[in-house]
Amino acid sequence: MKGVVIGCGRVGSAVARGLAGDGWDVTVVDEDEDALGRLGPAWRGGFVVGHGMDVTVLEEAGLGDADAAVVSTRGDNTNIVIGQVLQLRYGVSTVVVRILDPARATFYSGRGMSVVCPTQTAISSLLETVRMATPKAASA
Amino acid sequence: MYAIVAGGGKVGANVTRSLLDLGHEITMIEQRADRFARLEEEFGPVVLRGDATEIAVLERAGIARPPELLLAVTGDDEDNLVISQIAKDAYGVRKAVARVNDPRNQQHFDLLGITQTVCATTSILGLVEHEVPEHGLVRLLELQKEGLVVVEVQVEGGSPAAGKKAGGLSLPSGSRLISVFRQGRTELVEPSTVLRPGDQVLGVVPESATAELRRALLGAPR
Numbered sequence: 001m002k003g004v005v006i007g008c009g010r011v012g013s014a015v016a017r018g019l020a021g022d023g024w025d026v027t028v029v030d031e032d033e034d035a036l037g038r039l040g041p042a043w044r045g046g047f048v049v050g051h052g053m054d055v056t057v058l059e060e061a062g063l064g065d066a067d068a069a070v071v072s073t074r075g076d077n078t079n080i081v082i083g084q085v086l087q088l089r090y091g092v093s094t095v096v097v098r099i100l101d102p103a104r105a106t107f108y109s110g111r112g113m114s115v116v117c118p119t120q121t122a123i124s125s126l127l128e129t130v131r132m133a134t135p136k137a138a139s140a
Numbered sequence: 141m142y143a144i145v146a147g148g149g150k151v152g153a154n155v156t157r158s159l160l161d162l163g164h165e166i167t168m169i170e171q172r173a174d175r176f177a178r179l180e181e182e183f184g185p186v187v188l189r190g191d192a193t194e195i196a197v198l199e200r201a202g203i204a205r206p207p208e209l210l211l212a213v214t215g216d217d218e219d220n221l222v223i224s225q226i227a228k229d230a231y232g233v234r235k236a237v238a239r240v241n242d243p244r245n246q247q248h249f250d251l252l253g254i255t256q257t258v259c260a261t262t263s264i265l266g267l268v269e270h271e272v273p274e275h276g277l278v279r280l281l282e283l284q285k286e287g288l289v290v291v292e293v294q295v296e297g298g299s300p301a302a303g304k305k306a307g308g309l310s311l312p313s314g315s316r317l318i319s320v321f322r323q324g325r326t327e328l329v330e331p332s333t334v335l336r337p338g339d340q341v342l343g344v345v346p347e348s349a350t351a352e353l354r355r356a357l358l359g360a361p362r
Contacts, residue, residue, distance in 0.1 A: 053217070053218070077221070081218045107230055
């Protein structure tokens with residue numbers, strides 16, 4: 001299976017390493033060539049330096065025959081646009097996009113992309129944990 | 141008319157000023173504190189501080205009314221795309237015009253259905269082509285939805301099309317020559333029309349085939 005990860009920050013690099021560990025053929029795209037360091041010294045996958053809005057970069061990364069793509073650059077709107085380009089232009093069937101803003105995440109998850117919203121996940125799990133707190137009076 | 145202008149840079153501020161002068165109701169959205177302060181001095185409550193790609197900010201600006209027109213003119217193409225998509229698809233704004241900063245991103249706007257775009261670089265290049273006749277092919281009008289361009293081509297002595305009948309030329313598929321302007325008169329192009337040096341030929345061609353049409357009529361670019 002061929003996977004492309006766009007944005008090699010903490011999330012993107014860890015996802016890329018995870019997929020490579022599962023045996024995927026992974027190519028990572030990032031504007032900053034130093035981001036390659038996040039993939040570790042044993043990285044055997046591909047790495048393309050460039051912006052994910054640039055179609056020559058996307059083509060070099062092999063989007064044309066990717067089975068899945070993960071878009072996790074720093075910018076929500078950049079991720080939203082790139083995610084749609086990967087679906088519509090390259091026909092990548094599984095596209096997962098990271099969107100930090102819960103409102104935009106809700107809007108775009110209704111449009112065919114898989115959206116992951118870490119902010120909403122944090123809000124939900126914080127609330128859930130706090131709601132399970134036992135009242136002081138009861139424990140005394 | 142009510143319009144929302146997203147982005148208060150040079151383009152946004154000048155457009156807002158002109159629309160206000162014409163008597164329209166405007167809300168302009170600007171994120172940067174320094175810019176916002178300057179704009180507020182001039183425009184007062186017309187300016188709203190915030191990130192126009194946030195749905196809550198757009199709602200404060202009255203996106204749900206909805207406005208007759210939304211202009212997404214920030215300096216960031218991804219932002220302009222997302223603002224336009226939210227306006228059109230979530231709030232039914234009929235007319236959303238987006239600024240394209242980097243002409244290489246035009247294809248993304250087209251792909252994502254944001255058909256009304258303005259790109260300063262492309263417009264200036266169009267003017268350059270118009271002013272520099274030896275460039276050969278002038279783009280007169282772009283029909284974005286149809287994917288067609290209306291072009292004008294000046295036939296010259298060495299052009300492969302000179303002295304040939306229009307019906308005998310091998311033109312890119314989907315293209316058509318409309319008229320020739322010669323000696324102060326315009327004639328419609330028939331298959332029997334012979335092209336001559338000095339003719340200004342008007343034609344329509346698919347966006348992707350303009351270079352091919354230029355080659356067919358004028359040969360390889362010098």
